Amino acid sequence: MSSHRVDAKVVMLGKESVGKTSLVERFVHHRFLVGPYQNTIGAAFVAKPVQVGDKVVTLGIWDTAGSERYEAMSRIYYRGAKAAIVCYDLTDSSSFLRVRFWVKELQNCEEHCKIYLCGTKNDLVEADRSVRQVDYHDVQDFADEIKAQLFETSSKTGANVDKLFQKVAVDFNSTAFQVLTEEKGVDLGQKKDAYFYSCCHH
Amino acid sequence: MEADVHNTNAPVENGSLAPVDRLRHERSDSPTPGLVEGTEPGAGQDSAMFVHAQSFEDLTADDGEQEQELSEEGTDGTLETQEQESGESRDGGGESGEAQDTQAEEEQEDEEAQSSGGRDKEEDVTSEAWRRHRKHVFVLSEAGKPIYSRYGTEEALSSTMGVMMALVSFVEAEKNVIRSIHAEDYKVVFLRKSPLVLVGVSRTRQSERELTRELLYIYYQIISLLTLTQLNHIFQHKQNYDLRRLLAGSEHLTDNLLRLLDRDPGLLLSAVTCLPLPSSSRDVISSSLQAAKAKSLVFSILLAGNRLVTLVRKKDQFLHHMDLHLLFNLVGSSSSFREGEGWTPICLPKFNTAGFFHAHISYLEPASDLCLILVSTDREDFFNLSDCKRRFLERLRRRSAYQALQEALRTPSYSVSQVGIAELRHFVYKSKSSGLYTSPEIPIPYQSEEEQERLMGLYQYLHSCMHHPTRPLRSIYRCGERENLLAWVTSGFELYLCFSPLGTKEQAMAAISKLLKWIRKEEDRLFILSPQTY
């Protein structure tokens, strides 16, 4: 899936309730919604322009649902993505197991997708160090190994959130110059033409 | 499991449901209660939007062989008027526990105002409060593994569910099927839908059939998330699979659906209600939606809260109201679609249980109640549909229909006083051929949650009398201490009325034709008379 409105496709991945939607809400709408947790259904798409130097890069963000139910569907969301923000909850070690799953999946299927690891809910850790279940240095080592970048964020306070997405946009902008973009996702206009040709060549 | 739905599968499951292009009957200005289907107020002018069940019987017919032999509703054509006593004794003839004293039951219901509301997972399942919930629903696998419980955690209830499954298997070992157990003040109803077993435990006065139908809704709710194909596949491979893994996060959808079943007359009547809107505005909205089409689009649905603004469908494809209710429930129970444009696989089980559609779901504006659902067959088509939405909005704004719509949103309902019938408090009118219903806002005496559910309970009771499997009634009038009730069913419509206890039966009977006249006058606004296709 591709859109002309968007420069770079970014996908949010991670176990349910780690805080993917909250991260996007904070970045796009500068807010943190309190109230009962509402799990994402399927996925939600938002486009957000980001200023990079004198250029504007529009990020097309796919906030996917963490529920296993949608796992079979996940390919359509990360296919052709330029960046994947793989999230885990700093206060929940099981959520990091899911990170390893997604990293493997991306390495196998989307080798050109840059990976950003994001430890969420840092405000909880700052309020009480004992709730941390995922060690910073362990993740940093893992990040080095897979050539990913690591951020620890809080959507509640906003800490590091803009920095994360800004980095995604900057990285995209610089690689866009270096490498000619890989073949784009299927354009429907193209598809129609291709179909038309194959008919004629029969 | 990703098999997509192909739109060649016309969802016509039953010959009588095929929405034939009806002959255009004369539309009478002062309709009489004997109107035939297709000419009743609210009947669509061309073809219907829905694969509509003509009657309650049709709705359940495809789900249980046992329904097949049921007598057709009202074939005798005679009108029976049942007074309270005789109406109830008829009911009581079948099974015990059905004909309870109204007053006693109402008191019971008052005691437990807490039964609805938020999900209290921590609830103690051995407590009296847990036992006293009006309606419990359990879903389990054939291996007896808990999948869903309305109250309390599934873990805490796993032994209870094990017993239920043992009971089901025990009876089945004798080549019998367990359908229900009737005890003194509650009913236990079983719905066996391999690979799932659904159990309802109810202290309401609903009939076994109605309870079964509610379980069926819950079953379809689960299918809509997984497809039956996937569900079968899972359990074929691993009999004792813990389905909660795949349903994680969907419990509130089921919770909310159960709440709708308790409160929304649409689910009871197999019908949908519309946002009152001048027909000229509705037509502009419909044609704008019709113009914003895409190859993969099957249904375009615009909702205002839980009301339908318009529905445009692919030619020859019909939506079943049950599937539409599932969509309503999906949108209504999640704020997830408010953050951006939603894109989710969804199975519409009455259309096809095997595959997923892909729904583009978004609000027209951030804080608006207007939600657009575009149902597509192609999971790669997101941006195309996103563009459909943009085009729809552009058109709408250009024609200033948007203003009219905003205006209408300010008065999404009407008061019963506008009808001008003395002692009439509330009514529900369903046009059978369009599958649409209209109902005024809930009046003051019924505004609290418990009272609203009590009123619904009364309608449910009337409904079950009118649709009794062996002795359906054409009409029923009953006096109560708190209100008088009248139900009237013809081949064209179903009407349920609630009067103050001061009214007389003569007044009530006279109200029918007066009300029909009023609905006829207002039908342009209250119904979708010219549904569109693309």
Ligand SMILES: Nc1nc2c(ncn2[C@@H]2O[C@H](COP(=O)(O)OP(=O)(O)OP(=O)(O)O)[C@@H](O)[C@H]2O)c(=O)[nH]1
């Ligand atoms: N204290 C704190 N809570 C957070 C933070 N981010 C998210 N949460 C809470 O964590 C819960 C889950 O957040 P979501 O953003 O909905 O999680 P998600 O990853 O989108 O979940 P799925 O959509 O189910 O995959 C919510 O109750 C949030 O309020 C954070 O930075 N700090």
Ligand SMILES: [Mg+2]
């Ligand atoms: Mg989310």
